[in-house]
Amino acid sequence: MPRPFAPQSAFVGSSDYQLLPFRFHRLDQQTEILVNECGEFLFVPEGTARKIIQKEFPANSELYPTLKAKHFIYDESSSPLLDVLAAKYRTKFGFIYGSTKLHIFVVTLRCDHSCHYCQVSRQTLNQGQFDMSRDVATAAVDMMLQCPSKHITLEFQGGEPLLAFDTIKYIVSIAKDGAARLGKELDIVITSNLAFLTDDILNYCKAHEIKLSTSLDGPEFIHNSNRPRPGGDSYKVTIEGINRARRALGSSRVAALMTTTQLSLQHPIEIIDEYVRQSFHTIFLRPISPYGFALRSQHKTGYETDAFFEFYKAGLDHILELNRRGYNLVEIYTQILLRKILTPEGTGYVDLQSPSGAGLNVLVYNYDGSAYATDEARMLAEMKDYTFKLGRVLTNSRADIFTSPAFVALLQQGCNQSLPGCSDCAFQSYCGADPVYHHATQGDMTGHRPTSGFCRRNMKVMEHLFSLLRSGDSFIQDVFWGWVTDRNLAEMRASIPQ
Numbered sequence: 001m002p003r004p005f006a007p008q009s010a011f012v013g014s015s016d017y018q019l020l021p022f023r024f025h026r027l028d029q030q031t032e033i034l035v036n037e038c039g040e041f042l043f044v045p046e047g048t049a050r051k052i053i054q055k056e057f058p059a060n061s062e063l064y065p066t067l068k069a070k071h072f073i074y075d076e077s078s079s080p081l082l083d084v085l086a087a088k089y090r091t092k093f094g095f096i097y098g099s100t101k102l103h104i105f106v107v108t109l110r111c112d113h114s115c116h117y118c119q120v121s122r123q124t125l126n127q128g129q130f131d132m133s134r135d136v137a138t139a140a141v142d143m144m145l146q147c148p149s150k151h152i153t154l155e156f157q158g159g160e161p162l163l164a165f166d167t168i169k170y171i172v173s174i175a176k177d178g179a180a181r182l183g184k185e186l187d188i189v190i191t192s193n194l195a196f197l198t199d200d201i202l203n204y205c206k207a208h209e210i211k212l213s214t215s216l217d218g219p220e221f222i223h224n225s226n227r228p229r230p231g232g233d234s235y236k237v238t239i240e241g242i243n244r245a246r247r248a249l250g251s252s253r254v255a256a257l258m259t260t261t262q263l264s265l266q267h268p269i270e271i272i273d274e275y276v277r278q279s280f281h282t283i284f285l286r287p288i289s290p291y292g293f294a295l296r297s298q299h300k301t302g303y304e305t306d307a308f309f310e311f312y313k314a315g316l317d318h319i320l321e322l323n324r325r326g327y328n329l330v331e332i333y334t335q336i337l338l339r340k341i342l343t344p345e346g347t348g349y350v351d352l353q354s355p356s357g358a359g360l361n362v363l364v365y366n367y368d369g370s371a372y373a374t375d376e377a378r379m380l381a382e383m384k385d386y387t388f389k390l391g392r393v394l395t396n397s398r399a400d401i402f403t404s405p406a407f408v409a410l411l412q413q414g415c416n417q418s419l420p421g422c423s424d425c426a427f428q429s430y431c432g433a434d435p436v437y438h439h440a441t442q443g444d445m446t447g448h449r450p451t452s453g454f455c456r457r458n459m460k461v462m463e464h465l466f467s468l469l470r471s472g473d474s475f476i477q478d479v480f481w482g483w484v485t486d487r488n489l490a491e492m493r494a495s496i497p498q
C-alpha cells in the first residue's frame with residue numbers, strides 16, 4: 001500500500017518544536033556545523049544553534065523543514081521520521097555486530113631491519129625461540145574461528161613474518177579448513193618488508209589468494225633512513241619485491257603503507273610523488289604510533305601533532321592537485337573520515353570507533369600465545385606494560401578473553417559518547433575513543449581531551465575536511481564522493497545525470 005502524502009500542515013513550522021540530540025561546532029566567524037546523533041550534518045549561519053535551543057527559531061524559516069527532516073528538531077507531525085532516525089542509528093553502529101573481524105598473528109619477532117620506529121622488540125635472525133609454536137598457532141586459529149563474524153581477515157605480522165613461512169603455511173591450511181567447515185569467508189594478508197620473498201612464496205600466495213602489504217616510506221633517502229638494514233638497501237629491496245609481487249599476484253594484491261617520521265614531515269610532496277612513481281593509487285598519510293620502542297627513539301621519530309597536521313594538509317592539497325591533473329590517488333585516512341561524514345555506514349577502522357575497536361574488532365595473537373587488544377597493546381607489553389593483555393590462547397577460552405578485566409576496562413572507557421570532552425563534541429560520531437593511545441600517552445585510558453594529541457589531530461583534520469566540503473569547489477566534492485563510493489573521477493562524473 002503506497003504511503004499517502006503528508007498533509008500540508010506537516011510542512012508548516014511550529015514554535016512548539018522539541019529538540020533532538022545534536023551537537024555543534026563553529027567552523028569560522030560566519031559558519032556553524034550542526035551534527036545529529038547519526039552524524040548527519042548541516043552548515044548553518046553562526047548563531048543558529050543558540051536560536052534553535054532557545055526556541056527562537058522562526059517557524060516560517062526556510063531551514064525549518066530541513067532541521068526536521070535531518071532530525072535536529074521534531075514537532076507533532078514528526079513521529080514516522082523518528083523511526084527513520086532509529087534505523088540510521090542502527091546502521092551507523094552495524095560494525096558492532098559479528099564481533100572481531102581482524103585477527104593478527106605475530107608469527108615471529110625475528111627481523112633483518114632495525115627501523116627507528118619499530119613497534120616491537122625485534123630479534124635478530126638466529127633467535128628461533130621468538131617464533132610461534134604449532135600449539136600456539138592451533139589454539140589461536142581455534143579462537144579466531146570461534147568469533148561469530150562470517151567474514152574474517154587473517155593478517156600475518158612480525159618481526160618479518162616471511163622468516164617463519166612454514167608457520168604461515170601451517171596456519172593457512174588449518175584456518176582455511178576450519179573456515180570452509182564453518183561457512184566463513186577468509187581474507188589473508190601478509191605484512192612483510194619483502195626482503196625474503198622467493199618464487200616459492202609467491203606461488204604459494206597466488207595459489208591461496210594471499211595479499212601482500214609492505215612498507216614504503218617514500219623516496220630512497222627517506223625510506224633507507226627510516227628503515228635501516230644490513231647493506232643500507234631497504235628501498236631497493238622493497239621496490240624489487242613490489243615489482244616481483246605485482247607480476248606474480250597482480251597489482252591489486254600488493255599494497256604499501258608509509259609511516260611519518262620527523263624526516264618525512266619536511267617532504268610530503270616527495271613521498272606522495274614516490275607513490276605515484278611506483279603506480280600506487282592509494283596512500284595512507286599515517287602518523288607514528290607514540291608507543292613502545294618508538295618512544296625510545298623519539299629524538300629520531302617524535303614530533304608535535306601540529307607539525308603532522310601541516311604535513312597532512314600539504315599532502316592532501318598535493319593529492320587533490322594530482323587528481324585534478326588526471327591521476328587517481330586516494331588518501332586513506334581522509335577516505336575513512338569522509339565515509340563516516342557523508343554516508344550512513346560505519347567503518348571497520350579500529351582507531352576511529354566508539355565503542356573502541358580494541359578487542360571488539362581486532363585481536364592480536366603474539367608468538368608466545370598472549371592475546372592483546374590491538375597491535376599497539378602488544379607494543380606496550382614489549383615495554384613491560386601488560387595493561388591490555390587479555391589472556392593466553394593456550395589456557396584461556398574466548399569467553400575468558402572477552403570478560404577479562406582488561407577488555408571490560410577498554411569497553412568502559414572506550415565509548416566517546418560518555419567521555420569528558422567527547423560527549424559534547426560535534427565530531428563525536430566520526431571520531432573514536434582510543435583508550436590504548438590515552439593510556440600510553442597520558443597514563444589514563446579516559447584521557448584528557450584538551451591536551452590529547454589524538455583529539456587535536458582529529459579535530460584539526462575534521463575541521464579541514466569540513467572547510468573543503470564547505471568551499472563550494474565542485475571538483476573537490478566530486479573527488480571526495482569518488483573516494484567514498486570507490487569510483488574514479490570519470491566513473492563518478494558519468495553517473496551524475498546531466
Ligand code: SF4
Pocket residue numbers: 416421422423425426427428429431432449454455456458459
Ligand atoms: S577525541 Fe576530540 S575530536 Fe574526537 S570526539 Fe573526542 S573531543 Fe571530539
